[in-house]
Amino acid sequence: MTDAMSIIQDYFVIDSVNILFLLILAVIFTGVTIYNSSFIKTLDLNNNDRIKYSIATVLFVLSMLGTILSNHLGLSWVFIEATTLASAYLIYFQKTKNSLEAAWKYVFICSIGISLAFVGIILLLTGAEGINSLFYNDLYSHADMIDPFWLKLSFVFILTGFGTKIGLAPVHTWLPDAHSEAPSPISALLSAILLNSAFLVLLRYHKLMNLSGLSDFANTLLLVMGILSVFVTAVFVFNINNYKRMLAYSSIENMGIAAIGLAIGGIGTYVAMFQLFGHSLIKAAFFLTAGNVLNLYGTKKISKISGIIKKDKLTGWLWVLCFVGISGLPPSPLFFSKFLLLKELFARDQIIFAIVFLVLLVIILYGIGKVVIKMSFGEPPESDIEVKIHKTMYVPQLVFLIVAATVGIYIPDFFLNLLNNAVIGCR
Amino acid sequence: MISTLILLFGLINLVMSITGRIKGLITLLSIQGFILFLIIIFSHDISLDLNFLFLIFETLVIKTIVIPSLLKIILFENNIFRETEPYIPNFYSLVISSIMLFTGIILMPFYLGVSISTILISLFFITTKKKLLTNVIGFAMLENGIFLFSLSVAEEMPVIVNMGILLDVFIAIFILGLLVKKINTVFNDSNTCALCNLKDCGCDD
Numbered sequence: 001m002t003d004a005m006s007i008i009q010d011y012f013v014i015d016s017v018n019i020l021f022l023l024i025l026a027v028i029f030t031g032v033t034i035y036n037s038s039f040i041k042t043l044d045l046n047n048n049d050r051i052k053y054s055i056a057t058v059l060f061v062l063s064m065l066g067t068i069l070s071n072h073l074g075l076s077w078v079f080i081e082a083t084t085l086a087s088a089y090l091i092y093f094q095k096t097k098n099s100l101e102a103a104w105k106y107v108f109i110c111s112i113g114i115s116l117a118f119v120g121i122i123l124l125l126t127g128a129e130g131i132n133s134l135f136y137n138d139l140y141s142h143a144d145m146i147d148p149f150w151l152k153l154s155f156v157f158i159l160t161g162f163g164t165k166i167g168l169a170p171v172h173t174w175l176p177d178a179h180s181e182a183p184s185p186i187s188a189l190l191s192a193i194l195l196n197s198a199f200l201v202l203l204r205y206h207k208l209m210n211l212s213g214l215s216d217f218a219n220t221l222l223l224v225m226g227i228l229s230v231f232v233t234a235v236f237v238f239n240i241n242n243y244k245r246m247l248a249y250s251s252i253e254n255m256g257i258a259a260i261g262l263a264i265g266g267i268g269t270y271v272a273m274f275q276l277f278g279h280s281l282i283k284a285a286f287f288l289t290a291g292n293v294l295n296l297y298g299t300k301k302i303s304k305i306s307g308i309i310k311k312d313k314l315t316g317w318l319w320v321l322c323f324v325g326i327s328g329l330p331p332s333p334l335f336f337s338k339f340l341l342l343k344e345l346f347a348r349d350q351i352i353f354a355i356v357f358l359v360l361l362v363i364i365l366y367g368i369g370k371v372v373i374k375m376s377f378g379e380p381p382e383s384d385i386e387v388k389i390h391k392t393m394y395v396p397q398l399v400f401l402i403v404a405a406t407v408g409i410y411i412p413d414f415f416l417n418l419l420n421n422a423v424i425g426c427r
Numbered sequence: 428m429i430s431t432l433i434l435l436f437g438l439i440n441l442v443m444s445i446t447g448r449i450k451g452l453i454t455l456l457s458i459q460g461f462i463l464f465l466i467i468i469f470s471h472d473i474s475l476d477l478n479f480l481f482l483i484f485e486t487l488v489i490k491t492i493v494i495p496s497l498l499k500i501i502l503f504e505n506n507i508f509r510e511t512e513p514y515i516p517n518f519y520s521l522v523i524s525s526i527m528l529f530t531g532i533i534l535m536p537f538y539l540g541v542s543i544s545t546i547l548i549s550l551f552f553i554t555t556k557k558k559l560l561t562n563v564i565g566f567a568m569l570e571n572g573i574f575l576f577s578l579s580v581a582e583e584m585p586v587i588v589n590m591g592i593l594l595d596v597f598i599a600i601f602i603l604g605l606l607v608k609k610i611n612t613v614f615n616d617s618n619t620c621a622l623c624n625l626k627d628c629g630c631d632d
Contacts, residue, residue, distance in 0.1 A: 111597040177625040
């Protein structure tokens with residue numbers, strides 16, 4: 001018995017980095033569960049399907065929890081694979097033609113990504129002769145023993161593989177489909193926790209690159225993928241007709257910003273952490289509110305929706321507030337992270353890069369803003385269907401937004417310590 | 428002997444890249460699995476070690492028999508026999524795949540060269556074929572390449588090979604997905620072209 005316990009303690013640890021991710025998972029999942037309790041009633045399901053939905057959700061969260069806690073590269077990989085399997089059923093849950101397409105693409109693209117990440121792990125082992133362990137601590141302490149050629153090659157594969165799960169362009173293609181077709185609470189989980197937990201694996205691998213003195217190589221690749229993600233979002237968000245896809249693209253953008261932060265290093269690592277935290281809270285709130293909107297109007301098409309505020313006041317204002325949060329207007333925590341990133345870019349004389357970045361952000365702000373304003377204000381279209389939304393479908397979003405705004409205005413000491421320790425743990 | 432087998436393994440990729448008949452592709456996949464089995468037999472000491480038995484089971488039973496026969500069942504249930512119109516003519520596929528294989532062999536040690544080029548060829552295979560079933564076959568081919576690659580570290584870390592086997596779970600999922608025929612009944616024609624509903628455009632989406 002004690003043996004089993006000690007093995008578990010070896011493989012699963014809480015350290016200064018993953019505690020932040022654990023906190024995010026706990027907060028988001030609590031909120032989503034509260035939302036789910038009413039959401040599931042709106043789906044008109046039989047008892048059997050409800051049980052399946054609940055079990056799959058719990059398995060999905062469990063696999064993400066495993067990814068976050070694991071202290072072993074191989075185990076992280078296995079859990080990331082498990083997240084794909086558990087969430088594929090949830091994406092297909094509504095059993096429409098589109099959800100089937102989204103689920104098929106999701107599983108196919110992600111499993112190829114996962115296979116490439118596995119090749120990366122084998123390449124790492126090929127270069128790390130004599131270490132024979134995939135525990136992060138062993139890898140870190142023997143970082144100078146790993147052959148740089150194999151390590152570089154393996155990073156390319158790992159970045160492509162886990163980058164697929166994170167949703168970094170150009171391997172993001174599953175993300176808009178899956179996020180838009182999954183039930184809204186699942187989209188919130190996908191966007192707010194799954195992307196983060198895959199990012200955590202990348203953070204840990206990035207630390208290995210830092211310790212082996214290959215950070216320049218790794219940072220260049222991360223920077224390219226990060227800016228490409230922001231660019232892709234700017235291009236696609238501009239003229240979009242599905243608000244859940246719009247939110248999915250915004251996730252790609254935010255992950256791109258986190259990747260840029262990580263690549264820049266220094267205060268950038270802090271930006272990445274803050275970005276991941278803020279994005280999770282606000283995007284979860286946004287997706288849950290999108291669930292309310294879908295409930296009220298029964299369509300995902302932006303062109304058919306207007307006057308949410310007149311139709312349902314609270315949903316409408318939540319929709320607007322989520323937009324304020326995601327676009328990084330103060331007091332959103334994302335304002336901080338974007339501001340710090342730009343400041344750091346200017347401080348390092350990367351003026352052109354900073355300007356390009358700023359222009360792309362403005363395009364995204366315009367794209368999303370246009371849609372949100374069009375949907376929120378004006379007269380709602382005529383319809384005789386009256387939908388009542390239960391109050392537990394407002395509370396989680398409100399709490400998420402309040403927490404995010406609080407952190408945006410005033411960072412409590414314990415949270416600051418948490419962030420600082422996480423940043424130190426990433427180096 | 429092992430080098431011959433590995434070379435044969437690599438050459439099968441080339442044959443696969445020009446094969447149009449899906450039945451032929453499945454047979455080739457099964458042969459690849461059997462070659463992996465032979466490679467294990469010749470490169471490891473035969474013993475009753477659990478890891479060794481596991482490798483034997485994986486290659487001989489799963490890769491050689493189970494996956495190909497499941498694929499065949501789908502084939503007959505759905506009456507799809509030919510990859511009719513690949514995005515790139517077969518001849519060019521052959522040329523590109525050969526370049527990949529020989530560059531791999533020249534640039535890297537033989538073993539790694541063949542396995543890495545198999546991985547690349549299979550990715551190329553997936554992107555150039557249209558049918559969902561051929562995509563799954565391409566994924567199984569990718570899987571074989573990765574398995575060959577993982578054998579290179581099997582001595583030091585046998586657990587890594589066992590982990591790789593988890594990838595088969597995905598193939599199983601695809602096969603199940605196709606088997607339940609949901610994909611086929613929902614999309615009458617099981618081309619990837621049927622999977623183009625979700626996209627971004629200002630128009631009707």
